[in-house]
Amino acid sequence: MSTVFLGLPDVGFPSLxxxxxxxxxxxxxxxxxxxxxxxHEHLEGIRTGSIGSVHSWELVTAVDGPGTRMTLxxxxxxxxxxxxxxxxxxxxxDGQLTPIDEVMDRVRHYRDIFDAxxxxxxxxxxxxxxxxxxxRRIFAACHASGIRTALDTSGFLGRRASxxxxxxxxxxxxxxxxxxxxxxxxxxxxxxxPTIAFGDRLAELxxxxxxxxxxxxxxxxxxxxxxxxxxxxxxxxxxxxxxxxPFHQMGESKWQRLGIPYRLxxxxxxxxxxxxxxxxxxxxxxxxxx
Numbered sequence: 001m002s003t004v005f006l007g008l009p010d011v012g013f014p015s016l017x018x019x020x021x022x023x024x025x026x027x028x029x030x031x032x033x034x035x036x037x038x039x040h041e042h043l044e045g046i047r048t049g050s051i052g053s054v055h056s057w058e059l060v061t062a063v064d065g066p067g068t069r070m071t072l073x074x075x076x077x078x079x080x081x082x083x084x085x086x087x088x089x090x091x092x093x094d095g096q097l098t099p100i101d102e103v104m105d106r107v108r109h110y111r112d113i114f115d116a117x118x119x120x121x122x123x124x125x126x127x128x129x130x131x132x133x134x135x136r137r138i139f140a141a142c143h144a145s146g147i148r149t150a151l152d153t154s155g156f157l158g159r160r161a162s163x164x165x166x167x168x169x170x171x172x173x174x175x176x177x178x179x180x181x182x183x184x185x186x187x188x189x190x191x192x193x194p195t196i197a198f199g200d201r202l203a204e205l206x207x208x209x210x211x212x213x214x215x216x217x218x219x220x221x222x223x224x225x226x227x228x229x230x231x232x233x234x235x236x237x238x239x240x241x242x243x244x245x246p247f248h249q250m251g252e253s254k255w256q257r258l259g260i261p262y263r264l265x266x267x268x269x270x271x272x273x274x275x276x277x278x279x280x281x282x283x284x285x286x287x288x289x290x
Contacts, residue, residue, distance in 0.1 A: 042097060045097075045099075046092075046131060046133075046134065047133060048133055049100065049131070049132075049133030049134040049135075049136060049137040050099065050100055050137075051097055051098060051099050051100065051134070052074060052095075052097075052098055052100070052103070052131050052134035053074060053075040053076060053092050053093070053094075053095030053096070053097060053098075053131065054072065054073070054074060054075065054095050054096045054097075054098040054103070055073040055074060055075045055086070055088070055089045055094075055095050055096075055125075055126060056073045057070065057071065057072055057073070057106070058070075058071045058073070059071075059110065061117070061119075064122040064124060064150065064152055064173065065119070065120065065122050065148075065150040065171055065173065065210070066118050066119065066171075067114065067117035067118035067119025067120065068110075068113050068114065068116075068117040068119035069119050069120060069121070069122045069150070070106070070107055070110055070114075070119075070120075070121050070122070071121075071122045071123075071124055071152075072103065072107075072121065072122070072123050072124070072138075073086070073089060073124050073125060073126065074089070074095065074123060074124070074125045074126050074127075074128050074130065074131055074134070074135075075089050075090075075091065075092050075093075075094055075095030075125070075126050075130075076089070076090070076091070076092035076095075076125065076126050076127060076130030076131060077089060077090050077125055077126040077127040077130060078127060078130070078156060078157065078190065079127065079154055079156055079188040079189060079190045080188065080189040081177065081187055081188050081189075082186075082187055082188075082216070082219065082263050082264055083187075083214055083216055083219075083247055083251070083264060084251060085250060085251035085254070086125075086126070086251065086254065087251070087254055087255055087258055087260055088254055088258065089125055089126035090126065092130060092131075100134065100137055100138060100141070103138055104138065104141050104142075104145075107121050107138075107142065107145075107147060108145055108147070111145065111146070111147060114147055114148065115146075118148075119148070120142070120147050120148030120149055120150065120170070121138070121139075121142050121147055121148070121149050121150070122149075122150040122151075122152055122173070123135050123138065123139075123149075123150070123151055123152065124152035124173075125152070125153075127153060127154060127156065127157060128151060128152065128153055129151075129153055129156075129157035129158065129160045129161055130157065132157075132160040132161060132162065132165060135151065135165060136162055136164055136165040136168070139151075139165060139168035139169060140164065140168050142168070143168045148170045148171075149168060149169055149170050149171070150169070150170060150171040150172070150173060151169050151171070151172050151173065152172075152173040152175075153172065153173070153174060153175065153198075154174075154175045154177065154188070154190075154195060155174050155175070155176075155194060155195035155196075155197075155198035155199060156188075156190050156191075156194045156195055156198075157194070158194055158195070158197060158198025158201065159194065159197070159198070161198070166201075166202075166205060166207060169207060170207075170208065171207075171208045171209070171210065172202055172207055172208070172209045172210070173209075173210050173212055174195070174198070174199060174202070174209050174210070174211055174212065175195075175211075175212045175213075175214070176195060176199070176211055176212070176213055176229050176232060176233060177195075177213070177214065177220070178192065178220055178225055178228075178229065179192075179225055179226070179227070179228025179229035179230070179231065179232055180192075180222075180224065180225045180228050181193075183219075183220065183222070183225045186219070187216075187219060187220060196232060199232070199233075199236050200236075202236070202238060203235070203236040203237060203238050206238055207238060208238060208240055209236060209238050209239045209240065210239070210240055210241050210242075210243060211233050211239055211241070211242040211243065212242075212243045212245055213226075213229055213242065213243070213244055213245065213278075214245045214247055215244055215245065215246055215247060215270045215274070215275065215278055216247040216264070216267065216270075217247070217267060217268060217269075217270050217274065218267060219247075219264070219267075221270065221274060221278065223277075223281070226278050226281045226282075227281060229282075230281055230282050230284070230285045230287065231285070233282070233285075233287060234285040234286070234287065239287065240288065241287075241288045241289070241290055242282045242287045242288065242289045242290070243289075243290045244275060244278050244279050244282070244289060244290070246269050246270050246275055247264075247267065247269055247270060248269050249264075249267075249269075252264075252265065
Protein backbone atom coordinates (compact mmCIF):
# COMPACT_ATOMS: atom_id res chain seq x y z
CA MET A 1 0.00 0.00 0.00
CA SER A 2 1.38 3.42 -0.94
CA THR A 3 0.72 6.69 0.84
CA VAL A 4 -2.65 8.20 -0.13
CA PHE A 5 -4.78 11.07 1.10
CA LEU A 6 -6.75 9.84 4.05
CA GLY A 7 -10.15 11.17 2.95
CA LEU A 8 -11.88 9.97 6.09
CA PRO A 9 -14.91 11.59 7.70
CA ASP A 10 -14.13 14.29 10.24
CA VAL A 11 -12.97 11.83 12.88
CA GLY A 12 -12.83 13.34 16.33
CA PHE A 13 -11.99 12.42 19.89
CA PRO A 14 -12.39 9.89 21.39
CA SER A 15 -14.17 7.61 18.93
CA LEU A 16 -13.14 6.66 15.41
CA UNK A 17 -16.61 5.29 14.72
CA UNK A 18 -18.62 7.83 12.72
CA UNK A 19 -20.53 7.86 9.44
CA UNK A 20 -19.10 8.91 6.12
CA UNK A 21 -20.22 12.50 5.59
CA UNK A 22 -19.61 15.40 3.24
CA UNK A 23 -19.54 13.53 -0.09
CA UNK A 24 -19.53 16.11 -2.89
CA UNK A 25 -21.51 14.16 -5.50
CA UNK A 26 -24.35 11.61 -5.40
CA UNK A 27 -23.11 8.04 -5.73
CA UNK A 28 -24.83 4.99 -7.08
CA UNK A 29 -25.33 2.20 -4.55
CA UNK A 30 -22.42 0.04 -5.75
CA UNK A 31 -19.96 2.94 -5.73
CA UNK A 32 -21.16 4.07 -2.31
CA UNK A 33 -20.74 0.55 -0.93
CA UNK A 34 -17.18 0.34 -2.28
CA UNK A 35 -16.25 3.69 -0.75
CA UNK A 36 -17.78 2.69 2.59
CA UNK A 37 -15.83 -0.59 2.60
CA UNK A 38 -12.57 1.18 1.75
CA UNK A 39 -13.06 3.72 4.50
CA HIS A 40 -13.93 0.99 6.98
CA GLU A 41 -10.66 -0.68 6.03
CA HIS A 42 -8.82 2.58 6.71
CA LEU A 43 -10.47 2.99 10.09
CA GLU A 44 -9.68 -0.61 10.99
CA GLY A 45 -6.07 -0.08 9.93
CA ILE A 46 -5.76 2.94 12.19
CA ARG A 47 -7.35 1.01 15.04
CA THR A 48 -4.86 -1.87 14.69
CA GLY A 49 -1.89 0.36 13.89
CA SER A 50 -1.12 -1.08 10.46
CA ILE A 51 -1.59 2.37 8.96
CA GLY A 52 -1.54 5.87 10.35
CA SER A 53 -2.57 9.41 9.49
CA VAL A 54 0.74 11.22 8.92
CA HIS A 55 1.21 14.98 8.61
CA SER A 56 4.92 15.32 7.79
CA TRP A 57 8.55 14.35 8.50
CA GLU A 58 11.62 16.31 9.55
CA LEU A 59 15.28 15.40 10.02
CA VAL A 60 16.62 17.68 12.75
CA THR A 61 19.49 17.84 15.23
CA ALA A 62 19.05 18.27 19.00
CA VAL A 63 15.51 19.64 18.75
CA ASP A 64 13.09 16.82 19.53
CA GLY A 65 15.49 14.81 21.67
CA PRO A 66 19.21 14.07 21.67
CA GLY A 67 21.30 13.65 18.55
CA THR A 68 19.99 13.76 15.01
CA ARG A 69 16.28 12.90 15.02
CA MET A 70 13.78 11.82 12.46
CA THR A 71 10.61 13.48 13.73
CA LEU A 72 7.34 12.00 12.50
CA UNK A 73 4.33 14.30 12.92
CA UNK A 74 0.96 12.55 13.15
CA UNK A 75 -2.48 14.05 12.62
CA UNK A 76 -5.16 14.26 15.27
CA UNK A 77 -5.31 16.21 18.53
CA UNK A 78 -8.05 16.66 21.17
CA UNK A 79 -6.61 19.92 22.54
CA UNK A 80 -6.87 23.38 20.99
CA UNK A 81 -3.84 25.21 22.36
CA UNK A 82 -3.92 28.94 21.69
CA UNK A 83 -0.27 28.93 20.63
CA UNK A 84 -0.39 25.78 18.48
CA UNK A 85 2.10 26.01 15.61
CA UNK A 86 0.36 23.29 13.58
CA UNK A 87 -3.45 23.65 13.65
CA UNK A 88 -3.40 21.73 10.38
CA UNK A 89 -2.64 18.61 12.46
CA UNK A 90 -5.80 18.84 14.58
CA UNK A 91 -8.03 16.65 12.39
CA UNK A 92 -7.17 13.00 11.87
CA UNK A 93 -8.77 13.09 8.44
CA ASP A 94 -6.36 15.69 7.09
CA GLY A 95 -3.27 13.48 7.15
CA GLN A 96 -1.75 11.11 4.62
CA LEU A 97 -2.68 7.47 5.06
CA THR A 98 0.68 5.73 5.48
CA PRO A 99 1.41 2.03 6.13
CA ILE A 100 3.79 1.16 8.94
CA ASP A 101 6.19 -0.62 6.56
CA GLU A 102 6.68 2.64 4.64
CA VAL A 103 7.39 4.48 7.90
CA MET A 104 9.96 1.93 8.99
CA ASP A 105 11.69 1.85 5.62
CA ARG A 106 12.29 5.57 5.91
CA VAL A 107 13.38 5.42 9.57
CA ARG A 108 15.83 2.56 9.00
CA HIS A 109 17.40 4.52 6.14
CA TYR A 110 18.90 6.87 8.77
CA ARG A 111 19.99 4.21 11.26
CA ASP A 112 23.70 4.86 10.75
CA ILE A 113 23.20 8.57 11.40
CA PHE A 114 21.23 7.80 14.54
CA ASP A 115 23.97 5.49 15.77
CA ALA A 116 26.70 8.05 15.10
CA UNK A 117 24.90 10.94 16.85
CA UNK A 118 22.95 9.18 19.60
CA UNK A 119 19.72 10.14 17.86
CA UNK A 120 16.65 8.22 16.81
CA UNK A 121 12.96 8.58 16.00
CA UNK A 122 10.63 11.06 17.71
CA UNK A 123 6.88 10.80 17.14
CA UNK A 124 5.05 14.08 17.59
CA UNK A 125 1.85 15.65 16.36
CA UNK A 126 -0.81 16.80 16.72
CA UNK A 127 -1.05 14.36 19.57
CA UNK A 128 0.57 10.98 18.79
CA UNK A 129 -1.55 9.17 21.37
CA UNK A 130 -4.57 9.81 19.17
CA UNK A 131 -3.07 6.86 17.22
CA UNK A 132 -1.64 4.69 20.02
CA UNK A 133 -1.57 1.41 18.10
CA UNK A 134 0.42 2.97 15.27
CA UNK A 135 2.92 4.46 17.73
CA ARG A 136 3.15 1.18 19.65
CA ARG A 137 3.97 -0.82 16.53
CA ILE A 138 6.48 1.73 15.21
CA PHE A 139 8.32 1.91 18.54
CA ALA A 140 8.45 -1.88 18.80
CA ALA A 141 9.87 -2.11 15.27
CA CYS A 142 12.41 0.63 16.09
CA HIS A 143 13.68 -1.21 19.16
CA ALA A 144 13.89 -4.43 17.17
CA SER A 145 16.14 -2.50 14.76
CA GLY A 146 18.23 -0.90 17.52
CA ILE A 147 16.76 2.59 17.02
CA ARG A 148 16.06 4.83 20.02
CA THR A 149 12.59 6.32 20.41
CA ALA A 150 11.02 9.44 21.87
CA LEU A 151 7.36 10.37 22.36
CA ASP A 152 6.39 14.06 22.19
CA THR A 153 3.03 14.38 23.96
CA SER A 154 0.81 16.59 26.08
CA GLY A 155 0.03 13.58 28.26
CA PHE A 156 -3.67 14.40 27.95
CA LEU A 157 -4.27 10.97 26.39
CA GLY A 158 -1.66 9.20 28.51
CA ARG A 159 -4.12 6.52 29.53
CA ARG A 160 -4.06 5.35 25.89
CA ALA A 161 -0.36 4.49 26.11
CA SER A 162 -0.13 0.73 26.68
CA UNK A 163 2.60 -0.83 28.74
CA UNK A 164 4.07 -2.29 25.56
CA UNK A 165 4.25 1.17 24.00
CA UNK A 166 6.02 2.57 27.07
CA UNK A 167 8.35 -0.44 27.27
CA UNK A 168 9.64 0.61 23.84
CA UNK A 169 9.88 4.33 24.68
CA UNK A 170 13.33 5.66 25.61
CA UNK A 171 12.34 9.28 26.22
CA UNK A 172 9.14 11.26 26.70
CA UNK A 173 8.98 14.95 25.80
CA UNK A 174 6.11 15.93 28.10
CA UNK A 175 4.38 19.26 27.53
CA UNK A 176 3.19 20.65 30.85
CA UNK A 177 1.33 23.59 29.43
CA UNK A 178 0.32 25.17 32.73
CA UNK A 179 0.29 24.29 36.42
CA UNK A 180 -2.95 26.01 37.38
CA UNK A 181 -6.02 24.03 36.20
CA UNK A 182 -7.92 27.15 35.16
CA UNK A 183 -4.97 28.47 33.18
CA UNK A 184 -4.47 25.05 31.59
CA UNK A 185 -8.12 25.07 30.52
CA UNK A 186 -7.72 28.59 29.11
CA UNK A 187 -4.60 27.59 27.16
CA UNK A 188 -5.79 24.23 25.80
CA UNK A 189 -9.53 23.79 26.28
CA UNK A 190 -8.74 20.61 28.25
CA UNK A 191 -8.00 19.50 31.79
CA UNK A 192 -4.63 19.35 33.56
CA UNK A 193 -5.25 16.20 35.64
CA PRO A 194 -4.56 13.63 32.84
CA THR A 195 -1.11 15.13 32.21
CA ILE A 196 -0.23 14.89 35.90
CA ALA A 197 -1.47 11.30 36.03
CA PHE A 198 0.64 10.39 33.01
CA GLY A 199 3.69 12.09 34.50
CA ASP A 200 3.18 10.11 37.72
CA ARG A 201 3.03 6.91 35.70
CA LEU A 202 6.24 7.72 33.82
CA ALA A 203 7.96 8.47 37.13
CA GLU A 204 6.89 5.12 38.56
CA LEU A 205 8.27 3.37 35.47
CA UNK A 206 11.50 5.38 35.53
CA UNK A 207 11.20 6.48 31.90
CA UNK A 208 13.38 9.49 31.09
CA UNK A 209 11.39 12.72 30.65
CA UNK A 210 12.16 16.15 29.24
CA UNK A 211 9.58 18.73 30.30
CA UNK A 212 8.49 21.41 27.86
CA UNK A 213 6.82 24.63 28.96
CA UNK A 214 5.79 27.27 26.42
CA UNK A 215 6.18 30.77 27.84
CA UNK A 216 3.50 33.11 26.50
CA UNK A 217 3.36 36.67 27.87
CA UNK A 218 -0.04 37.37 29.35
CA UNK A 219 -1.13 33.73 29.16
CA UNK A 220 1.28 31.29 30.87
CA UNK A 221 3.78 33.68 32.45
CA UNK A 222 2.06 34.43 35.75
CA UNK A 223 4.57 33.62 38.55
CA UNK A 224 1.99 31.55 40.42
CA UNK A 225 1.24 29.46 37.33
CA UNK A 226 4.94 28.85 36.68
CA UNK A 227 5.44 27.94 40.32
CA UNK A 228 2.68 25.34 40.10
CA UNK A 229 4.35 23.80 37.03
CA UNK A 230 7.66 23.66 38.91
CA UNK A 231 6.00 22.04 41.92
CA UNK A 232 4.43 19.35 39.74
CA UNK A 233 7.65 18.61 37.88
CA UNK A 234 9.83 18.66 40.99
CA UNK A 235 8.30 15.47 42.32
CA UNK A 236 9.13 13.49 39.16
CA UNK A 237 12.68 12.26 39.77
CA UNK A 238 12.95 10.89 36.23
CA UNK A 239 12.91 14.41 34.75
CA UNK A 240 16.28 15.10 33.11
CA UNK A 241 15.64 18.67 32.02
CA UNK A 242 13.06 21.43 31.68
CA UNK A 243 12.91 23.33 28.40
CA UNK A 244 11.36 26.80 28.61
CA UNK A 245 10.24 27.51 25.05
CA PRO A 246 9.65 31.18 24.22
CA PHE A 247 6.40 31.84 22.37
CA HIS A 248 6.69 33.03 18.76
CA GLN A 249 4.30 33.88 15.96
CA MET A 250 5.56 31.37 13.39
CA GLY A 251 2.25 29.48 13.37
CA GLU A 252 -0.06 32.48 12.90
CA SER A 253 -0.13 32.21 9.11
CA LYS A 254 -1.52 28.67 9.34
CA TRP A 255 -4.39 29.85 11.56
CA GLN A 256 -5.18 32.59 9.05
CA ARG A 257 -5.00 30.23 6.09
CA LEU A 258 -7.39 27.81 7.83
CA GLY A 259 -9.77 30.61 8.80
CA ILE A 260 -9.44 29.92 12.54
CA PRO A 261 -9.66 32.93 14.90
CA TYR A 262 -6.21 33.53 16.39
CA ARG A 263 -6.43 34.90 19.93
CA LEU A 264 -2.71 35.65 20.27
CA UNK A 265 -2.53 38.12 17.42
CA UNK A 266 -0.12 40.90 18.37
CA UNK A 267 1.40 39.10 21.36
CA UNK A 268 5.14 39.67 21.45
CA UNK A 269 7.68 36.93 22.30
CA UNK A 270 8.89 37.01 25.92
CA UNK A 271 11.86 39.25 26.51
CA UNK A 272 15.10 38.01 28.04
CA UNK A 273 14.20 39.27 31.52
CA UNK A 274 10.95 37.30 31.57
CA UNK A 275 12.67 34.17 30.28
CA UNK A 276 15.36 34.49 32.95
CA UNK A 277 12.75 34.90 35.69
CA UNK A 278 10.85 31.79 34.62
CA UNK A 279 13.96 29.66 34.25
CA UNK A 280 15.09 30.82 37.71
CA UNK A 281 11.80 29.59 39.18
CA UNK A 282 12.48 26.10 37.85
CA UNK A 283 16.15 26.16 38.91
CA UNK A 284 15.13 27.14 42.43
CA UNK A 285 13.59 23.68 42.73
CA UNK A 286 16.78 21.94 41.68
CA UNK A 287 15.74 21.33 38.08
CA UNK A 288 18.11 21.44 35.12
CA UNK A 289 16.73 24.14 32.82
CA UNK A 290 17.32 25.10 29.18
